Amino acid sequence: xxxxxxxxxxxxxxxxxxxxxxxxxxxxxxxxxxxxxxxxxxxxxxxxxxxxxxxxxxxxxxxxxxxxxxxxxxxxxxxxxxxxxxxxxxxxxxxxxxxxxxxxxxxxxxxxxxxxxxxxxxxxxxxxxxxxxxxxxxxxxxxxxxxxxxxxxxxxxxxxxxxxxxxxxxxxxxxxxxxxxxxxxxxxxxxxxxxxxxxxxxxxxxxxxxxxxxxxxxxxxxxxxxxxxxxxxxxxxxxxxxxxxxxx
Amino acid sequence: xxxxxxxxxxxxxxxxxxxxxxxxxxxxxxxxxxxxxxxxxxxxxxxxxxxxxxxxxxxxxxxxxxxxxxxxxxxxxxxxxxxxxxxxxxxxxxxxxxxxxxxxxxxxxxxxxxxxxxxxxxxxxxxxxxxxxxxxxxxxxxxxxxxxxxxxxxxxxxxxxxxxxxxxxxxxxxxxxxxxxxxxxxxxxxxxxxxxxxxxxxxxxxxxxxxxxxxxxxxxxxxxxxxxxxxxxxxxxxxxxxxxxxxx
DNA sequence: CGCTCTCTTGAGCCACGTCAAAGGGTGTGG
DNA sequence: CCACACCCTTTGACGTGGCTCAAGAGAGCG
Numbered sequence: 081x082x083x084x085x086x087x088x089x090x091x092x093x094x095x096x097x098x099x100x101x102x103x104x105x106x107x108x109x110x111x112x113x114x115x116x117x118x119x120x121x122x123x124x125x126x127x128x129x130x131x132x133x134x135x136x137x138x139x140x141x142x143x144x145x146x147x148x149x150x151x152x153x154x155x156x157x158x159x160x161x162x163x164x165x166x167x168x169x170x171x172x173x174x175x176x177x178x179x180x181x182x183x184x185x186x187x188x189x190x191x192x193x194x195x196x197x198x199x200x201x202x203x204x205x206x207x208x209x210x211x212x213x214x215x216x217x218x219x220x221x222x223x224x225x226x227x228x229x230x231x232x233x234x235x236x237x238x239x240x241x242x243x244x245x246x247x248x249x250x251x252x253x254x255x256x257x258x259x260x261x262x263x264x265x266x267x268x269x270x271x272x273x274x275x276x277x278x279x280x281x282x283x284x285x286x287x288x289x290x291x292x293x294x295x296x297x298x299x300x301x302x303x304x305x306x307x308x309x310x311x312x313x314x315x316x317x318x319x320x321x322x323x324x325x326x327x328x
Numbered sequence: 329x330x331x332x333x334x335x336x337x338x339x340x341x342x343x344x345x346x347x348x349x350x351x352x353x354x355x356x357x358x359x360x361x362x363x364x365x366x367x368x369x370x371x372x373x374x375x376x377x378x379x380x381x382x383x384x385x386x387x388x389x390x391x392x393x394x395x396x397x398x399x400x401x402x403x404x405x406x407x408x409x410x411x412x413x414x415x416x417x418x419x420x421x422x423x424x425x426x427x428x429x430x431x432x433x434x435x436x437x438x439x440x441x442x443x444x445x446x447x448x449x450x451x452x453x454x455x456x457x458x459x460x461x462x463x464x465x466x467x468x469x470x471x472x473x474x475x476x477x478x479x480x481x482x483x484x485x486x487x488x489x490x491x492x493x494x495x496x497x498x499x500x501x502x503x504x505x506x507x508x509x510x511x512x513x514x515x516x517x518x519x520x521x522x523x524x525x526x527x528x529x530x531x532x533x534x535x536x537x538x539x540x541x542x543x544x545x546x547x548x549x550x551x552x553x554x555x556x557x558x559x560x561x562x563x564x565x566x567x568x569x570x571x572x573x574x575x576x
Numbered sequence: 577c578g579c580t581c582t583c584t585t586g587a588g589c590c591a592c593g594t595c596a597a598a599g600g601g602t603g604t605g606g
Numbered sequence: 607c608c609a610c611a612c613c614c615t616t617t618g619a620c621g622t623g624g625c626t627c628a629a630g631a632g633a634g635c636g
Contacts, residue, residue: 146554146556147554151472166454167457171460201449208456208460209414212419212459213419215464216401220393222470224399224514226592258614267593268593268594269614270617306393475623506583507582516626519623538632538634
């Protein structure tokens with residue numbers, strides 16, 4: 081019960097809002113703050129004073145190299161937390177991509193509350209787990225995927241967030257700019273633009289204004305993303321050659 | 329006390345071996361297993377049955393894309409744990425880079441023990457924290473750094489692991505092959521080789537056989553790594569423009 | 577001593593970055 | 607309500623860092 085699978089957050093969503101203890105519950109009575117588009121919540125290196133819960137809008141978390149190169153390590157959506165850095169200083173900067181609403185709780189209090197309610201601990205672990213898994217997938221993307229695979233992977237992520245695979249064509253919202261996407265995918269703005277144009281030309285996607293995209297061929301998109309054979313429905317169990325030593 | 333800074337593991341090292349409860353203590357009486365060079369501990373997707381503590385040797389943890397591209401997401405050294413995946417299946421594969429010695433504990437028992445001894449929880453959090461921080465640094469490296477910066481960063485990591493900055497020239501051990509390094513840095517084996525040759529030509533490093541390297545100019549190496557201005561000793565506090573909105 | 581595997585080095589190419597300019601949206605002020 | 611202005615995005619032409627292909631040099635091992 082303590083380290084449990086966290087792939088789906090069903091236990092958070094399905095539970096009655098204020099009764100079953102949840103991490104979100106800790107923020108319930110705190111004031112709702114507004115953050116302007118582009119405004120910073122905190123900077124990398126700042127003392128980690130608060131934990132934030134996003135209620136509405138999207139955040140970007142990023143690091144900057146000394147010469148200005150920026151890497152967006154993730155986007156934060158409503159229902160997610162930021163600032164559980166576990167260190168005494170924030171590991172990254174956080175800004176609002178669009179006007180956002182959020183609640184903040186002092187870090188010490190957050191820690192106390194989690195200690196007080198043992199049910200919250202597995203949830204916290206689960207969040208960290210998801211974050212770690214996402215970070216590893218991102219490392220794979222950045223280390224070895226082509227521009228097209230990166231963009232396809234990104235679109236697929238957006239698709240998975242909206243409705244667990246609804247009817248096509250599904251439209252996904254993309255509040256961030258091309259520059260944000262580029263800095264998230266380790267590409268340039270031009271390459272992102274060109275790649276999307278190419279996908280649109282091939283009928284895989286269709287632009288719906290600047291910040292929305294219709295996915296027309298999800299299966300093809302999954303194949304283009306390259307992490308799997310595109311044949312993801314087949315159980316992945318039998319494919320493994322257990323006990324074999326990898327040809328090294 | 330619960331979410332504490334984990335940058336240094338002093339509390340683990342300084343503590344008397346078996347008295348102060350430590351995560352390593354959980355493995356103390358378990359048999360020491362031997363893993364051949366290149367042998368796998370487990371594969372990505374396997375049911376996550378055990379947690380491993382490395383006693384000697386080095387492991388590589390990695391993911392593989394369907395067409396064979398490999399990404400090494402990290403190397404595991406003595407004193408570190410593997411398999412705390414928090415999911416019911418391993419997120420990555422793990423192999424021994426060189427013949428290794430380790431202990432294993434059933435995952436359920438590991439969880440029980442950690443639950444029983446509350447002192448262990450902060451340690452576990454701290455490990456995850458370090459892992460997350462390392463993952464983010466790696467994302468920065470993979471997304472935006474040049475080949476030279478990547479190799480310099482890698483060498484610097486090795487340097488930081490050995491003796492917290494001893495006398496130069498310090499020699500760092502590199503048990504992994506060039507292919508491992510390449511798959512860790514998102515480069516090819518040829519580029520790694522060329523870059524190291526160039527660094528050696530410039531007198532920054534000097535090869536000591538195939539699996540050891542002497543660092544001759546650590547400060548220059550730090551500058552070449554590119555994450556900071558090379559002026560890392562200066563306090564980082566004053567440089568920040570707090571409350572300013574990033575030019576977006 | 578010869579075999580094999582790793583690493584180095586070279587030559588050429590290509591995906592993506594860079595530089596530049598021309599479209600659209602969107603918001604603001606008249 | 608229109609028009610200007612700014613910014614984001616797209617598109618094009620060109621350059622280049624790192625990849626690919628290929629061959630040779632060490633190093634470890636039986």
